[in-house]
Amino acid sequence: MNPPDPFAQRLAAVATETDALLDRLLGAEPAEGEIARPQRLLDAMRHAALGGGKRLRPFLLLESAALFGVSRDGALMAGAALECVHCYSLVHDDLPAMDDDELRRGRPTVHKAFDEATAILAGDALLTLAFDVMARREVHPDAELRVALISELARAAGIGGMAGGQMLDLAAEGRFEKKRPLGEDAIAVMQAMKTGALIRFACRAGAILGNADAKACAQLDLYGAAIGQAFQIADDLLDVEGDSATIGKATAKDAAAGKATLVAALGVSAARSRLNKLVAQADAAMATFGAKADTLRAAARFVAQRQI
Amino acid sequence: MNPPDPFAQRLAAVATETDALLDRLLGAEPAEGEIARPQRLLDAMRHAALGGGKRLRPFLLLESAALFGVSRDGALMAGAALECVHCYSLVHDDLPAMDDDELRRGRPTVHKAFDEATAILAGDALLTLAFDVMARREVHPDAELRVALISELARAAGIGGMAGGQMLDLAAEGRFEKKRPLGEDAIAVMQAMKTGALIRFACRAGAILGNADAKACAQLDLYGAAIGQAFQIADDLLDVEGDSATIGKATAKDAAAGKATLVAALGVSAARSRLNKLVAQADAAMATFGAKADTLRAAARFVAQRQI
Numbered sequence: 001m002n003p004p005d006p007f008a009q010r011l012a013a014v015a016t017e018t019d020a021l022l023d024r025l026l027g028a029e030p031a032e033g034e035i036a037r038p039q040r041l042l043d044a045m046r047h048a049a050l051g052g053g054k055r056l057r058p059f060l061l062l063e064s065a066a067l068f069g070v071s072r073d074g075a076l077m078a079g080a081a082l083e084c085v086h087c088y089s090l091v092h093d094d095l096p097a098m099d100d101d102e103l104r105r106g107r108p109t110v111h112k113a114f115d116e117a118t119a120i121l122a123g124d125a126l127l128t129l130a131f132d133v134m135a136r137r138e139v140h141p142d143a144e145l146r147v148a149l150i151s152e153l154a155r156a157a158g159i160g161g162m163a164g165g166q167m168l169d170l171a172a173e174g175r176f177e178k179k180r181p182l183g184e185d186a187i188a189v190m191q192a193m194k195t196g197a198l199i200r201f202a203c204r205a206g207a208i209l210g211n212a213d214a215k216a217c218a219q220l221d222l223y224g225a226a227i228g229q230a231f232q233i234a235d236d237l238l239d240v241e242g243d244s245a246t247i248g249k250a251t252a253k254d255a256a257a258g259k260a261t262l263v264a265a266l267g268v269s270a271a272r273s274r275l276n277k278l279v280a281q282a283d284a285a286m287a288t289f290g291a292k293a294d295t296l297r298a299a300a301r302f303v304a305q306r307q308i
Numbered sequence: 309m310n311p312p313d314p315f316a317q318r319l320a321a322v323a324t325e326t327d328a329l330l331d332r333l334l335g336a337e338p339a340e341g342e343i344a345r346p347q348r349l350l351d352a353m354r355h356a357a358l359g360g361g362k363r364l365r366p367f368l369l370l371e372s373a374a375l376f377g378v379s380r381d382g383a384l385m386a387g388a389a390l391e392c393v394h395c396y397s398l399v400h401d402d403l404p405a406m407d408d409d410e411l412r413r414g415r416p417t418v419h420k421a422f423d424e425a426t427a428i429l430a431g432d433a434l435l436t437l438a439f440d441v442m443a444r445r446e447v448h449p450d451a452e453l454r455v456a457l458i459s460e461l462a463r464a465a466g467i468g469g470m471a472g473g474q475m476l477d478l479a480a481e482g483r484f485e486k487k488r489p490l491g492e493d494a495i496a497v498m499q500a501m502k503t504g505a506l507i508r509f510a511c512r513a514g515a516i517l518g519n520a521d522a523k524a525c526a527q528l529d530l531y532g533a534a535i536g537q538a539f540q541i542a543d544d545l546l547d548v549e550g551d552s553a554t555i556g557k558a559t560a561k562d563a564a565a566g567k568a569t570l571v572a573a574l575g576v577s578a579a580r581s582r583l584n585k586l587v588a589q590a591d592a593a594m595a596t597f598g599a600k601a602d603t604l605r606a607a608a609r610f611v612a613q614r615q616i
Contacts, residue, residue: 033460035468035469035500036497037468041467088432095428118484121474124435124471131461132459143452143455150439150455151444153439154439155342156341159349159436160345161342164342164343164344168346171348189344
């Protein structure tokens with residue numbers, strides 16, 4: 001048996017706490033101002049949000065916030081809000097009209113376990129819940145700061161971020177007109193929007209919660225941008241080289257769908273060296289924080305090397 | 309030619325200003341923190357948001373706020389955020405997996421003018437934009453107040469409000485299991501969630517923006533709840549009695565789909581007298597505001613009598 005890996009332990013601890021928090025936020029009891037929580041919709045939201053994700057984004061938010069001595073409870077609440085956005089995006093991306101996936105983390109996707117209408121509504125309601133949660137006083141007592149988080153989250157998730165990135169990705173597949181392969185730069189923009197923006201937000205949010213100065217915010221932003229790109233390249237490598245039983249979803253699907261990826265554009269070997277360069281960039285961005293940032297350094301390597 | 313109706317003029321003025329604001333918010337230029345605004349997604353969002361709605365919810369918000377001397381610009385911005393939520397809900401409700409509508413305000417619905425994937429994303433991005441907009445300083449300089457608006461909007465729109473109401477409505481049609489006709493009370497709960505919650509929020513938001521005291525907030529809440537119900541009964545009467553060419557969407561569709569409505573449960577004549585009672589309730593809730601509330605009184609009659 002291997003000795004326990006402190007990084008893996010920290011990641012697992014955040015996942016456990018985030019799961020517990022999401023479980024509580026998705027309880028049967030209506031919140032103040034709500035009229036009722038229809039069971040079927042709640043079940044679908046719970047299926048989407050409590051399916052055993054790694055909770056990487058809440059972890060990055062929490063560890064970024066920890067650099068500035070932010071209370072764990074506030075960061076966990078902000079992380080749960082962010083995870084609601086991530087989970088909604090998976091539900092909608094899996095829909096038949098989008099990527100048409102039947103499996104997610106080894107379980108049926110929401111529209112398979114329920115139906116399409118319920119999946120659309122569950123995604124909508126999770127996105128809405130994210131802003132409800134981010135607005136709560138438990139995130140941070142200062143309302144100015146919560147409003148800043150809400151604004152940044154909305155920009156990261158909306159037309160100029162994640163949703164826009166999904167649009168560009170579908171367009172690159174040739175859904176709407178004749179397919180024109182994207183160049184390396186256009187792929188980078190698409191990925192910075194589709195997956196990068198939320199990861200980058202996670203790191204920036206930690207700095208915002210910690211009332212960090214402009215320089216520290218900029219370092220976290222650089223770090224987040226680097227690991228966002230690394231995450232996507234690792235994901236694309238996994239699609240090419242991974243084993244579907246381990247990953248819990250279909251592999252080699254992106255290539256089959258003609259998805260625009262840097263791995264396809266650069267080749268596997270150049271993509272691997274790009275990945276190493278991004279990890280070095282993330283490390284460099286953490287230089288000013290010293291040993292306090294060791295977990296974030298380990299997170300960069302984890303993101304680049306992940307097998308699932 | 310009829311003399312100009314001051315109420316209609318006020319309503320039209322808010323619609324014009326809201327259209328202009330939404331046009332600006334949905335401009336081609338990315339906002340700060342956004343990476344790019346993909347043209348196709350922007351076009352679909354504009355199709356959804358700039359299709360010539362009456363802008364009833366922004367109007368109610370603005371007129372409620374006016375009772376407390378709130379600046380018109382702040383209320384218009386909050387109204388635009390609210391209208392983004394309303395427009396997103398129409399896009400998603402019209403989807404083939406939901407109500408499967410091809411026409412909205414006399415124009416093709418978003419998934420007809422574009423495609424399903426684009427419509428799903430356009431709805432998602434409009435919902436996200438709503439919170440971006442509500443977080444802006446232009447709504448009100450006090451961040452505590454903006455956070456309160458964001459929280460109430462999320463609760464009105466999410467599982468415990470609008471999205472939950474759509475779920476109950478689909479369930480009542482017998483989508484998921486054998487159809488069991490809803491009783492009058494269950495229909496009222498479903499409608500209070502599906503359409504009532506946003507209308508009620510509009511009126512409450514005016515009071516929040518105006519830093520109204522608890523009593524005034526409660527009066528606006530009563531008013532909003534009454535006209536929310538009146539709006540839905542009028543809408544259901546229109547479906548039974550209206551002319552599709554005037555309304556710009558299919559009629560007699562609800563009855564065909566077996567939708568649960570109070571008109572079906574009570575009959576047309578009892579529904580009409582319920583409507584009159586609700587207008588009287590809305591009037592009574594405005595009693596303490598005197599002549600200042602004349603426009604809101606006229607709005608209650610407008611909602612009950614609307615032909616389109």
